[in-house]
Amino acid sequence: MNDLSASPATAALAPAEPSSWRDWLSVYSVALGAFAFVTTEYLPVGVLPQIANSLSITDGVAGLMVTVPGMVAAVSAPAIMLGAGRMDRRHLLLLLTLLLVASNVVSALAPSLPVMLLGRGLLGVALGGFWAVAIAAAGRLVSESKAAKATALIFAGITLATVFGVPFGTFVSTLFSWRISFAVTAGLALLALTAQWLTLPSLPSRGGLQVRALLAFLSRSNARRSMLLLGTVVAAHFTAYTYIAPFLGHDAGFSPGAITAILLGFGLVGMLANFAMAGSITTHLRASLGAVVLLMVIAQLVLPGLQGWGVTLAVLVWGVAYGAIPLGVSSWMQLTSPHLPEASSAMLVTTFQVAIASGSLFGGLMVDHAGVSSALWLGAGIGVLGLAVMLSFGLGKAPIAEALQR
Template identity: 30%
Template sequence: MPLALLALAIGAFGIGTTEFVIMGVLPQVAGDFGVTIPTAGWLVSGYALGVVIGAPLLTVLGTKVSRKKMLMFLMALFVVGNALSAVAPSFGVMLIGRIVASLAHGAFFGIGSVVAADLVAPQKKASAISLMFMGLTVANIVGVPGGTYIGQAVGWRITFALVASLGVIGFLGVAKLVPEMGRPQTESVRTEFAAFRNVQVWLAMAMTVLGYGGVFAAITYITPMMTEVTGYTEGAVTWLLVLFGIGMFLGNLVGGKLADRALMPMLFTALAALTATLLLFTATAHNKVLAAITISLIGAFGFATVPPLQKWVMDQASTAPTLASAANIGAFNLGNALAAWLGGIVIATGLGYTAPNWVGALLSGSALLLSLLAARLDRRTRKPGRVVGRSQPSVSAPVAVRR
């Protein structure tokens, strides 16, 4: 695989750390600012909504510059947002910092997915995408637990200062390792938006919203769930997040490999397994060993859906994949925001800290139904000779490149 994928993974590592580390320090942040846990959950929802807005907006603006320059700009924006969060004097200012950092998230992964896919042979595109996302999964093994430990030991502000430093490293990695690929001459706002005329693109994003939203319904409130229900100490949450990250890492690799062979069957299996696991979590959350196993399985099945979902939407928007790719990253985070909000509601109404688990199961189960519908529609409209659920020859049409 090209060395440029390492640079994309470095950027993904920083972004993944800031996205997930807030969950490990949520009680500390809430306590320092004097807000409730559900209110502090807006730091998750606000970040996710920022991704939803930033993904299409910055991707459209980025059509005027090379993809490498745009990736560098996005990492710089990420640094500014996390630095602001680190020094925030109030909850409102921290929320603004989270939103600023989040604006870079969707466009980085969206543009990065297209760059990663263009760097490899057609039959390896889903694997290349999964390698870029590997940075995010490694963040959940190293960055998030480490940031959680530091936040609990010496303060959450130090955590976000270190995350800003990760952004600096990501910026330098993109500048050094990603080639200057130029900007396709056919890439324009009009051609990018034309991809959204395909109903399959909208179905794919709906699957993304509901499918990965199921993961966030449970994981957003993992700290209070594990401490108040399961009986773990606050410090043990760090190691539970490591298990979640290991599950994500393995699910991402397996999902990418199998999606290259049979995309939709892989997606069906992952969503069905995720739905069942989230349902079980309502019961297993009352046992320390079973809860730990379940958390790792949620990470594995949840992230196994990411490469096939991202590849599917890029295939469906094959003539102009950049905006659709970024919009799908926004869809992941719209699902995160929806799930965090719904999880906060069921907790606030007195249903307990395990209630978000069945909310997550309903979301991922709905995604499974939509994926079956998408596959059925694809079979009805496919061209002769096309194989459903297999990787397509390319995620973008051949274009002239402006150097």
Template identity: 30%
Template sequence: MKKSIYIMALGAFGIITTEFGIIGIMPAIAKHFGISIDTAGWLLSGFALTIALTGPFTVLLTSKINRKWMMSLVLFIFVLSNMLSAVAPSFTVLMIARILPAFLHPVFWAVATVAAAKQVEPKDAPKAVSVVLAGLSVATVLGVPLTTYVSELINWKASFWVSGVINLIAFAALSAFVPSMPVTEKQSVKSQLVILRKGQMWVNLVATMIMIAGIFATYSYLAEYLGKISSMNGKQISIMLLLFGTTGIAGNWVTGLALSKNVMLTTRFFLLSLIAVHVMAYLFGGLFVPMASIVGIWGFIHTGGFLIGQTRSTSEAPEAPELAASLMVSFGNAGVTLGTFLGGIIIAGFGIHQVIWISILLLLVSLALTFVVLSKRSAAAGETAVEQQPAEEAFIPEEECVLEV
């Protein structure tokens, strides 16, 4: 793998540390500003919702800018965001400081994943993308615990300074060592929007959203589950979460290799494996040793979901891969919000042990959607029609839906 791919992974590490590092310091922030914990929670959910709602638009608006300098700008904005957060005099200012970089968050992911894929042979593209996405896994293993530890050691403001330094290092490395990436084929917004007519891409995006919702319906409350069902104390839970993230790094790499061989088979095996591990967690959650083993397996499988969603979404839109990648980021964040919301409802109504079943249901729905394949024949006819007709008269017929046997 080229050096620039690893530098982009470092950038991903900084961005995710900024996004999710807030989780461990929210109680301290709530206490400092005298607000409730659910109000402080908007520092995370507001970030995710901003990404979900604006991602494709910001990617389109920045599609003609040199990709290296665009990524550098995003990282620089994240540096400023963390600095402003560290000195925020009020919760309102802190909220604004958090929301501003969220607008550009999808741009980095879309550009970095597509740029990584283009720097290797097509067959190795999933492996290259998995290196960039490994920045996400490492951030959950090291970044989030690091900011939490700094908050406890010094204060919550110091955590933002640490996140800022990480993004600053990534910004410097990317600016100094990554070659220029000019946009040689400048596409108009209209030409990129053509991919929105692709029915299979929408099927894949919806399947990805439901899959990630299924992942996060339980994962968002994993610490609570381990405490209440597995009777683990705080130290043991911390070790389990570290184990979960560490095995996830290896799982992300293995998923990249598998996707290079067969995307659909890997997707279905991933979903079936994740359903199986949820069932095991439900059956053996009350037993310490079996649950510790299950957590390790769970983490190994879990991380591949993001890479699978990324690969399936962009593969259907080679004409505008960055827009497709940004749509995946938006649908993925919508999935996080949906899964956390549904998991909370189940916990409130039926208890933490039963939250497993909403994850299983969502994952089964996502698995079923992998068998929905839209015929390419009518789409190909439509593309021919576009070439033969003036743009304003061109018409792409609807794709017919068939079930894959």
């Protein structure tokens, strides 16, 4: 998830003294944790057909591996923010990363779908909690002047995982098996846990999300409408993308090696688009977000009718579109309620995870009943709904923050 943002209070919590090399090692340990979390979350997408075949289930049912952690994370994100209380954030991060290790081990050894979903459920608990505390903690690990750089490093871990997580799983699975993919990711998570245990200082709680802030956020109609915008756009992506490997293999006829290369290309162009469009997202949010959502919808609509290089090109166009979408929707959410940043952040995580879960669930139902292409068409339809929600905010040139608060 390269769509989260640090709380404005982060800088105020940073230590005043200059940052030491040990401080930066602690930041890198959290960034490594972010990389491991996102890699684990997206790993099944690249190996979904192999897991489905091994566990004797359909591709659509296998999509529950994406649905379950999303559903659990949607609940655990605000729950952990509300319930962590005075717990030292160092201990909380270590516990959540340990759960990540356990999740990968259970998934690697799973003899059946229920055991696999248990492992993925553990991921959901850890994932929601991690995003609830990690970004804000990063700013406390270094001096105030370096807080933004520390947070950017966490985003780098997320971005790299978004680029390499899915093709990594596909590549390792091609060489060995999907179980080895989870085992290697468990090792990555264990490395992150060790690094955090060695480098993270004590991070005493200094306040947190309050129930009244969440209720105040949810009471605003523009906030609820913005959550709907975020949810529809992200669900449009995951309704189809969760089943991209079956489409590329079964429908388009690509080999496992070609699928790995295409998915790597998807991630790489997405990463470039994320950086390239940062300026336009900031200055022309409505137009930029609308353009990339429309681009995604077009790519999903035309993919079933293409073959060969046409499929590859359409997938890369989709990658460009989605590369800019998380930044766009998260910027929109931040501007919805600038005076309630903690509540906005919590609901951002929750809505994003609900969208992942619901998109992969309904996409899976379509795959099993009407074929993989139907999931692409459903994703495009949900994307059109997202565009309609965006149009409900108007087409004026006023900044989103002003338009939303009228």
